Amino acid sequence: MKIAIVGAGIVGVATAYELAQSGHEVTVFERRSSAAEEASYAPGALVGPALLAPWGVAGAMGSARTIGSSAGMEVGSAARMAELRWLWQWRTAARSAVQAAEAPAALHALAALSQLSQRRFEETVELLELPLEASTGALLLLRDERTAAPLRGTVDALRCAGNVISEMDAQAASKIEPGLAQSETFTMALHVPGALAANCRQFAVLLRQAAQRLGVQFEFQRSVQAVRSTGTRPEVQLAGAGASCSFDAVVLCNGMDANDLLGTLGIRLGMVALWGTSLTAPLREDAGQPQGTVIDVARQVSLSRIGQRIRIAGGAELGRASADSHESTLRRLYDALDTWFPGSAARGQAMQVWRGARAVRPGGLPALGASGVPGVWLNLAHGDTGWALASGCAQVLAHAVVGEESALGPQAMAHFAVKPPG
Secondary structure (H helix, E strand, C coil), rough: CCEEEEECCHHHHHHHHHHHHCCCCEEEEEECCCCCCCCCCCCCCCCCCCCHHHCCCCCCEEEEEEECCCCCCCCCCCCCHHHHHHHHHHHHHHHHHHHHHCCCCHHHHHHHHHHHHHHHHHHHHHCCCCCCCCCEEEEEEEHHHHHHHHHHHHHHHHHHHHCCCEEEHHHHHHHHHHCCCCCCCEEEEEEEEEEECCHHHHHHHHHHHHHHHCCCCCCCCECCCEEEECCCCCCEEECCCCCCEECEEEECCCCHHHHHHHHHHHCCCCCCCEEEEEEEEEEECCCCCCCEEEEEEECCCEEEECCCCEEEEEEECCCCCCCCCHHHHHHHHHHHHHHHHCCECHHHHCCCEEEEEECCCCCCCCCCEECCCCCCEEEECCHHHHHHHHHHHHHHHHHHHHHCCCCCHHHHHHHHHCCCCC
């Protein structure tokens, strides 16, 4: 098949690679000059399990309070009505997830997708012998039993998907992460030894090179103005080009930029931009360092080792499209760093500050599969889990385009399906 992909972030690159592996002729259109220059540039380093991502799925990390908590969502004065409506829906979904006696079926489906994605990521790294900045293992730091209780649904879903999770006290946690500062701000932790963290952009660039070796064409600095469906083959209209290009299939992997293209097709996903921030810096040898990933549940911040650097990521800003990180978000990231690994990171010019927008639907679940418009497929709205779900979503999508059932099965896939337009 002749297939076009819109967007060369981690999701688009992974999708191109999977489709090329299956023998398809693939062209990727990207408005930037290189791969992974926007939301995939420096997100949180956690590759999996995806449910551990602080702002992944509504209620998955145990907090139904969206505004006003120490890790609350920052809502800007420029928030539009659609964003405020999304916020109400997010809070409703989070409250339902936290209060449920059992983990919702959607949470189990996402845990299964995450497990599939982590396996596919590991297979790809091994097959291509990729030299990645990475680390293993994750610790979720909790204040007490009361703060741990709302996580029961997430833990249940992760265990059902095959993840090993152990509960331990602060002393045992300090043996796993000996560089962790001695503090009374947590009394217990959850240990996920199989968790992975890695450099998203590094993987995206290396995977793009592998995809090119398979014949994938990357058209950089080419903006897609419209996607149309004639009922037989979809067409891509490039900005500044005369005639449109026809393909057997078009896959949208361009995050928030997809909203305009979807609107002309009559598709409404309810996506909004939820902005997050990360700090990345070289590790200092004379201070305690993380060995894997530490998640500060109270602040909703992850601290991950990637090679000889540390990446601190978190924050959720709605209605704030400025390129500058918000002061309160930056303060939360620095507070987490100074609390758990004081003095571990080089500051000043060595510290890279990054801010990016994550496309998120009200419940936090991705839109994966057929769009309802003939020939147009979706791999969108991964929120804070785009890096963690990229390899799995790409494999699932590659099977779906040719009519093959994925390893997830139809029941799980139904949670990520999109209602057809009209």
